[in-house]
Amino acid sequence: MSINEIFFYYINNNLQxxxxxxxxxxxxxxxxxxxxxxxxLLVILYAKLRNKETLKKVAIIALIALLLSDxxxxxxxxxxxEPRPYMVLDNVRxxxxxDDVFAFPSGHATSTLAVISVFLLNIEDxxxxxxxxxxxxxxxxxxxxxxSRIYCGVHYPFDVLSxxxxxxxxxxxxxxxxxxxxxKINI
Numbered sequence: 001m002s003i004n005e006i007f008f009y010y011i012n013n014n015l016q017x018x019x020x021x022x023x024x025x026x027x028x029x030x031x032x033x034x035x036x037x038x039x040x041l042l043v044i045l046y047a048k049l050r051n052k053e054t055l056k057k058v059a060i061i062a063l064i065a066l067l068l069s070d071x072x073x074x075x076x077x078x079x080x081x082e083p084r085p086y087m088v089l090d091n092v093r094x095x096x097x098x099d100d101v102f103a104f105p106s107g108h109a110t111s112t113l114a115v116i117s118v119f120l121l122n123i124e125d126x127x128x129x130x131x132x133x134x135x136x137x138x139x140x141x142x143x144x145x146x147x148s149r150i151y152c153g154v155h156y157p158f159d160v161l162s163x164x165x166x167x168x169x170x171x172x173x174x175x176x177x178x179x180x181x182x183x184k185i186n187i
Contacts (some may be wrong), residue, residue: 007157008085011150012093024148025095031112031145033070040066040115054125058182061178062118064169069170070107073163078100086153088135094153106155111166112145121175126132 029035040063047056082104086092100107116138123131123138144165149155155163174181 001092004156004158019097023035031108033111036111036115062115065171065174067115069110069167073110080104091151096152104159106159109160109163110167112166114170116142117171
């Protein structure tokens with residue numbers, strides 16, 4: 001048994017409890033591409049309506065990081081074609097079903113970390129007074145999403161770690177060039 005499988009079974013089987021079983025199958029979906037896209041678009045709309053230019057710019061950068069990172073993850077999934085744990089392992093506690101049969105890397109981890117990382121990289125500009133509290137909340141949200149993907153039985157730990165790293169890398173790259181990007185799209 002690989003270290004990846006050992007950690008998977010530990011999280012998926014040994015940490016089971018009724019609260020996680022009830023809550024995590026719902027929370028896990030919030031980290032997906034569609035939810036992250038809707039959240040970012042709602043933040044852009046809110047920022048536009050409330051004339052919050054900095055928030056609008058950061059949300060646009062988060063949108064670009066999301067799109068870039070998820071494109072990379074999608075391409076890797078098509079090349080690697082790693083089946084989900086419940087497809088190849090015995091005794092997997094499957095709490096949700098995924099239409100996508102490929103597990104590596106985790107798209108939810110990619111989407112979540114692409115968006116959250118951009119906001120964390122710009123947090124002091126966004127929340128001058130309460131940026132520490134907001135940073136902790138965003139980080140906890142990301143950790144719960146990543147944990148939930150393993151707990152629900154749809155990803156190995158390495159899938160989640162790899163997806164998270166792709167999301168963070170996408171956020172760092174896009175954030176590094178944010179001034180050039182925003183000037184090109186006249187924002």
